Amino acid sequence: MHTLKGTKYAIFFGLLPALIIYLGIAVVPIGMSAYYSFFNWDGIRPLSYVGLENFTEIFKDSIFWLSVKNNAYILLSGLLGQIPVGLLLALILNRKMKGAGFFRTIGFLPVVISSVMVSLIWSTVYNTEYGLLNSILGAVGLDSWQQNWLGDTAWSMLSISVAYIWQNCGFFMVIFLAALQNIPNEVNEAAELDGASGLRKVMRITIPMIRGTILVAVVFSISNSFRVFDLIQIMTGGGPAHATEVMTVYMYSNAFVNMRFGYGSAVSVLILLFSLIVVSVVNRLGKEKEA
């Protein structure tokens, strides 16, 4: 009994430093943000309490809802783009092939490059004058397909989504690759003996075996999609005319550019709320299926 008690305290004190750091850089700032959201504050003059006014203003703000819509766009492109592409890459690289290590590195590279670089690379690709994409289209005679990729409101979100998928699919590839390698060989062999191969094996054996990992990846992808910021801030700054505005960019420009820290904080509280709701819904759906 006594020894057990001792271990408990040891565990507690062992965790304490991490707990303090976590409280200090995550929980306390969230609390402060929530607190500021009830004030009208330019950051310099004294705070003035406005109650829920910031929130009522946000709910009437069409640009905010536009940014929510764009966040949903990003969320879907994560779920329908990053995860399938990541899974496909993982399935391809999981086979015994020449240079697998090399290709894995290539696939993972976008994840390691800083977002700023990724944004600049894609800005160059999409450039109307000398960009790679329009040059290729021109070279193969598809001039009519050339577009003002980031500047045309009809194309800008799609262009950003492609860059977003490219940037992150390597991350999911690595997660899936690790899961695939944990599938015991016997299972695969048994499946093959039973005549399952190719797509059938993937759908019936492989994917069910890594269901848990896929669920984790889905949650990751969702929470990433709410945090997307640097990519858009650098490529378009939310423009043209708010066409690529997402919640984080909107929060940033309100708080730090327009000096409305209260309003910006209120937006950040809503970001937190929305992501918690979506993630908990997904978690629940995942659990129900398992049960």
Added chain:
Amino acid sequence: MKTPRNMKKAVLIGSIALLTLVTAACGNGNNSSDGKEEGGKVTLNIMHPWTSPNVDNEVYRARIAAFEKLHPEITIKQDGVASAQYKTKLRTLATANNLSDINVVWPGADLKPLVDGNLLLPIDSEMANWSSILPEDALAGFNQDGKQYAIPTKQTFVDIIYYNKEMLAKVGYDVFPDTYDKFIDAVTKLKASGVTPIALGNKEQWPLQSSYLSAFQERFVGSDFLKKVMNKEAKFTDPQYVKAIGAIEELSNLKAFNTDANNMDSVQAQDYFIQGKAAMHISSSTVDSRIRITNAEGDKYGIALFPSVTGGLGDAKKSSGVVQFGIALSSELKGKKKDAALEFMKFFVNEDLYKELISKGVVVPAKVDIPADASEYLKEMMALTGNGTSPVFDSVIPTQVTSVMQNGLQAITVGRMTAEQLAKDVQAALDNMK
């Protein structure tokens, strides 16, 4: 298994104490590096936006180096921030009450919150150093409630039209069009001949607001309109102001700008113009050094102001200008550091600085003799801009309203908004301001 109550309490108090310690330590870490006074040595921090390779930036950095040479006991620690991000960083540091010892600030609407927050040191007692060379209107933007907070280093006119003489001559304009109708005619003809009429780089959103709208509003409604709006004596929705915004709508409808105007930044648009891909570029007097003074083919380009408008209430000779790069000190400075910072200011902004800037082709707000080696281009620029100054939009209108205007102007260029709608939105943003 029962945990003693006291123990729980002790752990709780302990963790709170630790947490405070950690956060407090972080806070102090920042301050202590700010200003150490070790045995007579003083370190001063300066934050400035002089990072890009402009001629005037080189002048500023050289003066900092010269000061350090002259005062070995004073170390100047520079924090150079790219100019597009500078204002944001300045405001964020102001929020955290963490300004550098020496700061570069903007006049008017940008300065006000810093003064309201008591973050800047009034320098009235030092003004004798500059009163003989700086006229009152150069200092006015940095004066709030009768107190002076900063000294400007240069004067920027934001609405200079640079034009390719050859291209305009080809469509029949040997001299730059002197009326709005002729200007639109030139744009139409240029477009028809397959040339992009105007190179615009509006990704950072300020060019349409600062360079274009400031010029248009002067021609359509005159210099005192923005002040009237701020005093609630006029509204953005006044038909004449809507016409000023409408000029941008008209240019967009004529497809006067390059297609990727919203993805190009201002420097890329200059390149585009210099490479001969467009006939005109509207920007500040600062870029004259790049387009003409240091350019071997500088003679190809002429400068002009936006032409007069029939029925317009303003003055076609006025150029929109601001004094820039005000040098201001933090109000937290005391004792030795304060003396050192004032010493720096006296050295940094003096007659020599203005003369060096002039000889590099930069317009300055000071009344100093123009050195013999000043470029012809500069003299031309000074003649063009010397007939009165009109206010720049964002130097009068608060940032959050300006940002509605900027986004709206961008929306107009992609056909998502009309001038009337934008005028309404901007007026509403101003009315809602708390």
